[in-house]
Amino acid sequence: MGLFDEQLTAVRRFIDEAEEAGRLRRLDSPEAEPWPSGSSLVLEEDTVLELGNPSIGSLSMLVWAAEGEAHDGAVSLVGPDLAEASGTGLPFAQVVIAAGDFPNEYDSYRDLRDAVYDTKLKGLSVRTMPSKQVLWCRVSREASDAGLSIGHLGAALLESLRDVPGVTAAEALFVTSGQEDISRLSGAAAGARRLVDAMMKMYQENNFDCETCEYQDVCETVMDLKQIRKKLTDGKAV
Amino acid sequence: MILAVCGKGGVGKTTVSAIGAKALAASGVKALIVDADPAAGLAMALGIEPKRTLNDVRKALIEEVKAGRRDERDLAVSVDYLVAEALTERDNLAFLSIGRPEDVGCYCKVNVILKDAIEMLGGMFGATLIDAEAGIEQVNRKVMGAVDYVLLVSDTSAKAVRVAETIRDVSGRMIPDAGAGLLVNRVREPAEADKVESYTSLEVIGRVPEDDTVREFDAGQKSFFDLPECPASVAVESTLAAAGFLP
Numbered sequence: 001m002g003l004f005d006e007q008l009t010a011v012r013r014f015i016d017e018a019e020e021a022g023r024l025r026r027l028d029s030p031e032a033e034p035w036p037s038g039s040s041l042v043l044e045e046d047t048v049l050e051l052g053n054p055s056i057g058s059l060s061m062l063v064w065a066a067e068g069e070a071h072d073g074a075v076s077l078v079g080p081d082l083a084e085a086s087g088t089g090l091p092f093a094q095v096v097i098a099a100g101d102f103p104n105e106y107d108s109y110r111d112l113r114d115a116v117y118d119t120k121l122k123g124l125s126v127r128t129m130p131s132k133q134v135l136w137c138r139v140s141r142e143a144s145d146a147g148l149s150i151g152h153l154g155a156a157l158l159e160s161l162r163d164v165p166g167v168t169a170a171e172a173l174f175v176t177s178g179q180e181d182i183s184r185l186s187g188a189a190a191g192a193r194r195l196v197d198a199m200m201k202m203y204q205e206n207n208f209d210c211e212t213c214e215y216q217d218v219c220e221t222v223m224d225l226k227q228i229r230k231k232l233t234d235g236k237a238v
Numbered sequence: 239m240i241l242a243v244c245g246k247g248g249v250g251k252t253t254v255s256a257i258g259a260k261a262l263a264a265s266g267v268k269a270l271i272v273d274a275d276p277a278a279g280l281a282m283a284l285g286i287e288p289k290r291t292l293n294d295v296r297k298a299l300i301e302e303v304k305a306g307r308r309d310e311r312d313l314a315v316s317v318d319y320l321v322a323e324a325l326t327e328r329d330n331l332a333f334l335s336i337g338r339p340e341d342v343g344c345y346c347k348v349n350v351i352l353k354d355a356i357e358m359l360g361g362m363f364g365a366t367l368i369d370a371e372a373g374i375e376q377v378n379r380k381v382m383g384a385v386d387y388v389l390l391v392s393d394t395s396a397k398a399v400r401v402a403e404t405i406r407d408v409s410g411r412m413i414p415d416a417g418a419g420l421l422v423n424r425v426r427e428p429a430e431a432d433k434v435e436s437y438t439s440l441e442v443i444g445r446v447p448e449d450d451t452v453r454e455f456d457a458g459q460k461s462f463f464d465l466p467e468c469p470a471s472v473a474v475e476s477t478l479a480a481a482g483f484l485p
Binding site: 039041043044045110113114117125127128129130131134136197200201204205214 | 268302307311312315318319320322327329330332359363
């Protein structure tokens with residue numbers, strides 16, 4: 001059993017159903033060269049496409065899995081790619097799965113999270129609000145004209161994740177099809193966030209008064225959280 | 239380049255800033271305009287109604303921390319997101335307002351967020367213009383730590399010039415690498431500005447005449463983006479050019 005088993009099952013189900021319906025595309029091997037990295041501020045007047053404006057749907061999710069439970073290098077898309085967008089905005093979900101061996105969950109989570117935060121592509125401004133799990137991006141006209149695609153973003157994310165110690169495989173799913181599809185992932189994302197928040201609280205506050213803790217419900221039902229708690233209370237944590 | 243417009247209250251800092259914002263809009267340079275004065279006069283002078291302010295960012299962050307989210311990196315990216323939400327854009331300009339906390343008293347926490355926002359965003363814009371709070375508080379608290387040039391504004395009164403000199407002294411200690419120069423505002427006769435220049439230790443880099451067009455725009459609450467070329471606007475623009483802020 002893994003910490004995010006329930007969430008991974010929900011994501012796999014979403015991918016399988018989209019694939020069966022012929023709505024999922026694999027963007028694993030973009031023919032283009034890797035997109036140059038760099039922080040970008042894209043103002044409205046330079047924006048050709050906005051992704052994940054919270055008013056039309058936005059979701060960001062990061063989970064890890066045991067070795068062998070991610071399709072290494074897989075970048076999947078449900079919905080139009082950047083160049084196929086018909087308007088000036090698309091809903092946007094980004095689901096990242098890293099598989100490997102993570103003996104210290106807290107450090108590993110922070111390393112994985114930082115790898116996602118630090119993936120910055122030239123001409124794409126990305127802003128995220130972790131507590132709301134939203135990801136708000138702007139694509140510059142210049143980057144769009146030069147051919148920036150979801151495949152470039154996926155490839156860059158996976159490359160960053162593979163640099164994290166312990167990671168043996170990484171995959172990414174993007175959804176731009178609509179709010180309805182994003183809503184189907186939102187339960188899993190909220191569950192993942194709650195697990196992460198519970199884990200962060202254990203490590204950061206070192207307080208194990210379960211009677212007063214708002215995460216009591218997840219800690220009692222998720223085996224991995226129980227194990228983390230035991231490890232910390234036994235003083236075995238790093 | 240980051241330029242802060244500082245000086246005593248009532249000397250015309252906001253008018254100078256508004257004319258500077260109009261000039262930046264015309265230049266096409268990607269520019270950040272910061273209304274760092276809780277009185278929020280610059281937003282009004284430009285006819286901008288910010289939907290969110292840095293004070294709203296502060297409140298949202300307090301909620302994050304209250305909810306137990308204290309991880310530094312998560313809070314940092316949250317600030318980035320919330321500040322981006324607080325930007326009001328108009329063509330090549332992005333406008334950011336410090337806002338007014340409802341609770342009376344200390345602005346320290348908002349000023350800390352302002353400092354971080356200026357440092358975070360400043361480098362991403364070709365130019366940043368800050369309409370600072372009157373007096374020395376923001377300079378003293380290193381809010382202006384990333385500023386490259388302090389444009390001191392005074393009218394022709396000795397009191398306003400003394401305040402400008404005090405701000406220069408403080409900024410000289412806090413941000414020693416920043417340049418500084420004095421703009422003498424609302425000059426009715428050249429002799430008035432000559433007199434200021436005769437006793438101040440500040441380098442006078444501009445004289446801006448009293449101007450009925452500016453007074454009309456102020457009184458009528460018209461947007462300074464619509465200000466026609468007039469003696470005051472020409473003088474402010476040439477002063478900003480002398481500071482190296484405008485081409």
